[in-house]
Amino acid sequence: MAxxxxxxxxxxxxxDMTRKPILGAAPRTPILKGLSFTLPKGEILGIVGGxxxxKSTLGRAMVRLLEPTGGRITFDGRDITHLDEAGLRPLRHRFQMIFQDPMSSLNPRHRVGRIIAAPLSLHGISGIAGRVAEALDHVGLARHFAARYPHELSGGQRQRVGIARAIALRPEFILADEIVSGLxxxxxxQVLNLLERLVADLGxxxxxxxxxxxxxxxxxxRVLVLHGGEIVENAPTAEVFANPQAPxxxxxxxxxxLPDPDQRWL
Known part of the structure; x- marks a missing residue:
């Protein structure tokens, strides 16, 4: 797989906003330190760390919400490391992000239909009503949910709306940042099962x-384990659990x- x-x-x-600059800009703190890896098409890569x-900085760099200070990020054969916003605009619909807290990422004044439609309008996509209905179908929400507000939904339903908004653009890549931690x-x-199905069904x-x-x-x-801004493990998930290489x-x-006190990972 490519x-x-x-x-x-x-x-x-x-x-580093905690340190006051004597002259000029605030001093900078290294967050990512020489990371190298590949992500094949169709794979679900786990990025884990304390x-x-x-880990979140890496994710935001991958979708170019943050600009790297060194190295290179290539997306589908194209170097996106230092593209300006004009250069990124035609690519934005191809990589999308689902945020951790749907209550803060969904506009409380807008109905669900409008929330899902917003990025479609931004990218000038036609047939918006059909795309919104399709996205709701994909995430298992009835179409009448389009008329509801975020506060009328459960936490799991709100996260499904966030997923629907991301897939409505029919992206190739999705970054999911701690999206089940509050559920x-x-x-x-349910959300993990949904993500697994969407990866298979939508490619x-x-x-x-x-x-x-x-x-x-x-x-x-596959799992990428980060510690102190460095990759300490990069291996298939089964191998990481069976035989972790890094302390x-x-x-x-x-x-x-462990639900079973006699069970051990190591």
Whole structure:
């Protein structure tokens, strides 16, 4: 399978707003430190790590919400590392993002139909009503949900709206950033099943960011483990769980709650 993403020696630093500059711009803190990996088309890549590991920064760099300070990101054979907004505009519909908190990412003043339609209008896509209905069908929401407001929905339903908004543009790649962390176990399972089906039915490629390795194990075919802004493990999911190579990965695995006290990952 051809690679949709190629990331080579990726570096990214951000301004440290906690340190007052003496002169000029605020000092910068390195977040990503020389990351290299590929993401084949059709694969679900899990990106896992603790708080401050750089996993969300990596995801935002991949969809160019952040600009790298070094290295290279290639999307479907095109170097997007330093494209300006005009250069990115024709590509934006090809990679989309689902956010962690749907209540903050969905406009509370707009009905669901308008929320899903907004990016379609932005990209000048015709047949919007049909695309909105199609997106609702794909995520398992009845079409009458288009008339509801976000506050009238459950957490799982709101997250489905966020997914519908992302897939309405028919992207090739979706970045899902901690999207089940605020849901109960039942809703988590439903959303994970939905994502797995959408990847298969729509031919999507996905990066799924989480701090929870048990969720990664359920959904992803490969795992990228970040620690301190560096990749410490990059392997098929089954191999990571059966034989972790990095001490940090073993530490993460040991922290997973086990329903069976006699069960062990290691």
């Amino acid at each position: 690679d949709l993403y190629t990331v080579e020696d990726l570096h990214l630093s951000l301004p 708080s401050g590991s750089g 109960d176990v039942s809703s988590q399972a 999507l490629t996905m990066a799924f960011i989480s701090h929870d390795l048990s969720v990664i194990r359920r959904l992803c075919s 940090y990965t073993a530490e993460l695995l040991s922290a997973i709650p």
